[in-house]
Every structure is written in structure tokens, then in C-alpha cells.
Amino acid sequence: MLKFYYNPISVNARRVWVALLEKQIAFEPLLLNLDGDQFQDSFREINPLQRVPVVVDDGLRVVESLAILDYLEAKYPSPSLMPGEVDAIAKVRMIEMTTVTELQPATMILTRPLVELDTDAKKLQSAEESVTKVLQFYETLLGQQTYFAGDKFTLAEVVAGTVIPSLPLFGFSLDDYPRLLAWAERLEARDSWQQTTPDFASLAAAIPNIKAILERRC
Numbered sequence: 026m027l028k029f030y031y032n033p034i035s036v037n038a039r040r041v042w043v044a045l046l047e048k049q050i051a052f053e054p055l056l057l058n059l060d061g062d063q064f065q066d067s068f069r070e071i072n073p074l075q076r077v078p079v080v081v082d083d084g085l086r087v088v089e090s091l092a093i094l095d096y097l098e099a100k101y102p103s104p105s106l107m108p109g110e111v112d113a114i115a116k117v118r119m120i121e122m123t124t125v126t127e128l129q130p131a132t133m134i135l136t137r138p139l140v141e142l143d144t145d146a147k148k149l150q151s152a153e154e155s156v157t158k159v160l161q162f163y164e165t166l167l168g169q170q171t172y173f174a175g176d177k178f179t180l181a182e183v184v185a186g187t188v189i190p191s192l193p194l195f196g197f198s199l200d201d202y203p204r205l206l207a208w209a210e211r212l213e214a215r216d217s218w219q220q221t222t223p224d225f226a227s228l229a230a231a232i233p234n235i236k237a238i239l240e241r242r243c
């Protein structure tokens with residue numbers, strides 16, 4: 026059976042978890058606490074980068090969440106989470122990449138003060154500006170459509186939809202982006218979102234680990 030190395034409060038792992046559920050792929054969840062267990066030799070052999078998520082399937086090891094999503098789509102094509110039309114493919118990839126290269130690094134900076142780490146005021150301002158630019162861009166891309174690529178739920182939802190709901194934690198209100206708000210509410214009604222939403226107790230318990238990760242990484 027497919028092995029899924031994860032942590033329940035990891036957004037990168039959550040997007041893989043959502044895809045596994047949406048595609049109804051049977052998997053064995055393997056929890057890493059990220060309290061140092063990611064540095065053990067046994068896990069380093071599985072992922073030399075020492076991060077979750079990782080998937081091991083039929084002897085193939087895949088790291089990096091977006092690579093895992095592409096792998097799952099290729100290996101388990103039904104139900105499909107990737108559109109076939111040229112413009113829709115471009116849109117999905119745009120959303121995936123802007124989420125991981127713009128939105129996520131900004132949220133890492135914005136998490137620092139929440140866990141009482143000193144942070145340069147200019148970096149905080151620049152992170153807030155990045156989030157605002159991305160939200161405005163997404164609001165426009167969504168337009169009147171149900172999902173980013175039209176009527177069909179795709180990897181754009183899986184990737185952006187597991188990051189955007191965290192933004193109110195940093196003071197961003199989705200009320201300013203009514204189309205995105207309605208879209209986020211549609212996603213939160215899905216079983217795959219409800220099954221993977223981190224609970225408050227897990228988040229609170231993970232604060233020391235989050236702090237240690239941020240001190241190392243940004």
C-alpha cells in the first residue's frame with residue numbers, strides 16, 4: 026500500500042493528503058512529529074531533504090508536494106484533478122506556482138511574530154504586500170467561475186485552497202475578496218477538507234516545533 030509520510034499541521038503534506046482522499050487512493054499514514062524525528066537516519070534515507078511530505082508507492086519514492094501531486098495524477102488518473110485544455114492547464118500551474126513561491130514564503134515570515142520570533146519590520150511589510158497582491162490576482166483569475174479552471178475542481182484548488190484558509194490568522198480578511206471567500210467556503214464543505222483541517226490543540230502543541238523550523242529556515 027502507498028506510504029504517506031506527513032504531519033497534520035503541514036500545509037505541504039495537507040495538499041497531498043487532500044489529493045489522496047479526493048482520488049480515493051488507499052494509503053498508510055506515517056506521522057512525523059517534526060520535533061527532530063525528521064533528522065533521524067531512518068528518515069534521512071527516505072528523504073535526504075528531511076521534510077514531509079513523502080510518498081513511497083510500488084517501490085518509488087517521491088518527495089516535493091507538487092511532484093507528488095503530478096505523480097498521483099499520472100498513476101491514478103481517475104478522478105482527474107488536472108484539466109486537458111491549454112488555458113486551464115496554464116491557470117492551474119500558475120496558481121500552484123504562485124502559491125508555493127509567493128504565498129507560502131510570505132506566510133512563513135508572517136508566522137514569526139505569532140510564535141514570538143523577532144522579525145524585521147520591512148520583511149513583514151513586504152510579506153503582507155505579497156499576500157495582498159496574490160489575493161487580488163486570485164480574485165481576478167477566479168472571476169465568475171466556480172473553480173479556477175472553470176466548473177471542474179482541480180489541483181489549483183488543492184494547492185491554493187490548503188493555504189488561503191490560514192490567511193485570517195495573519196489578519197487578512199477574505200471578506201475583502203468575495204469570490205475567493207465563496208470559493209473557500211465551497212472547499213471547506215468537502216469531506217477531504219474536513220478530514221484534513223488541523224485542530225486547534227494540534228496547532229497549539231506544535232508551536233515549539235514551528236518556532237524551531239522558522240528559526241532554521243527564515
Ligand SMILES: N[C@@H](CCC(=O)N[C@@H](CS)C(=O)NCC(=O)O)C(=O)O
Nearest residue numbers: 035036037076077078089090091238
Ligand atoms: N517544497 C517542499 C516543502 C516541504 C516542507 O517544507 N515541509 C515542512 C513541513 S510543512 C517540513 O517538513 N519541515 C521540517 C523542517 O524544516 O525541519 C514541498 O512542497 O514538499
